[in-house]
Amino acid sequence: MTYYQEYFAFQDKKPIKAILRNYTKQDFNGLLNVQRAAFPPPFPPELWWNTEQLQNHVDLFPEGALCVEIEGEIAGSMTALIIQYEPGDTHSWEKVTDNGYIRNHNPDGNTLYVVDICVKPAFRKLGLAKKMVEAMYQTVVHLNLERLLGGGRMPGYHLYADTLTPEQYLQKVVSGEIYDTVVTFLMRAGRVPIGVLHNYLDDEESKNCAALMEWKNPFRKG
Known part of the structure; x- marks a missing residue:
């Protein structure tokens, strides 16, 4: 399944063309720039995405790797994996997402689990995060999963x-x-x-x- 949607985001009353799509290896530099802008110091740089994590996202579950592009610039991203979840299960972010590497992605699971969502500060009034969340809801329905969780x-x-x-x-x-x-x-x-x-x-x-x-x-x- 490939996700691709062109739409208009709005800055006050001004329409701005945006593209919501799956991210690929060609987007890695842009995705890392989003992380740097969204989580500036004193946020530890070692907690930003690294290229190995991003490569796993697109290799293991490309349907769960989304980004928003505005005028050729990656403005935000959202990542998810599939897990088997039973009500009442407890977990940490590190455990449930394999510390962001998603090597525990389970294609036969019942739940789409959010790994991360972030938007560059300059684009945070355009409703991009909500748009990405809604796209993940559509992914839940398309894959006939029980829920989105995070x-x-x-x-x-x-x-x-x-x-x-x-x-x-x-x-x-x-x-x-x-x-x-x-x-x-x-x-x-x-x-x-x-x-x-x-x-x-x-x-x-x-x-x-x-x-x-x-x-x-x-x-x-x-």
């Missing part, structure tokens, strides 16, 4: 960590009492929080926790 950072949690557990914080985000830049965005994009993952990722703002966010395939019963 751990969402809770960057606002550190402000409440002295008074709320991660579970309590997430519930207040769901009820609308607290706005969280990542979890609230994912909810607006159609995903539903189903729990909290502890020791998910080294992330001081989230106190190493993540909201496990699900989108169920509406065309599957049960």
Whole structure:
């Protein structure tokens, strides 16, 4: 399956032509530039994608390797793999994504799992992240998988960590009492929080926790 869609993103009222497609080896430099721009110092450079990881993405599961191109520039990317997931399973990002190398990709699994999504700061008001998420929903339906799943950072949690557990914080985000830049965005994009993952990722703002966010395939019963 190859994904390719030309569409218009909007900057205020100005239409900007964009292409949403699978990324390939020819895009690696552009993808690395996205990582550098999206995660500048003090973010550790060793946590950016490397070419071996990117090569695995396009070799092992090209359907899960998406990017948005604007005027010849890679503006954002999103990567996923397929896993076998049973409700209640706990995991870390490192374990479930094979530390980003996705060598554990399971073509016979039931769940599309988000490895990463990022957009260059200069393009963050164009709705590119939501567009890529929607494309992954389409991939779930096309492959007849049960769900899309992923751990969402809770960057606002550190402000409440002295008074709320991660579970309590997430519930207040769901009820609308607290706005969280990542979890609230994912909810607006159609995903539903189903729990909290502890020791998910080294992330001081989230106190190493993540909201496990699900989108169920509406065309599957049960």
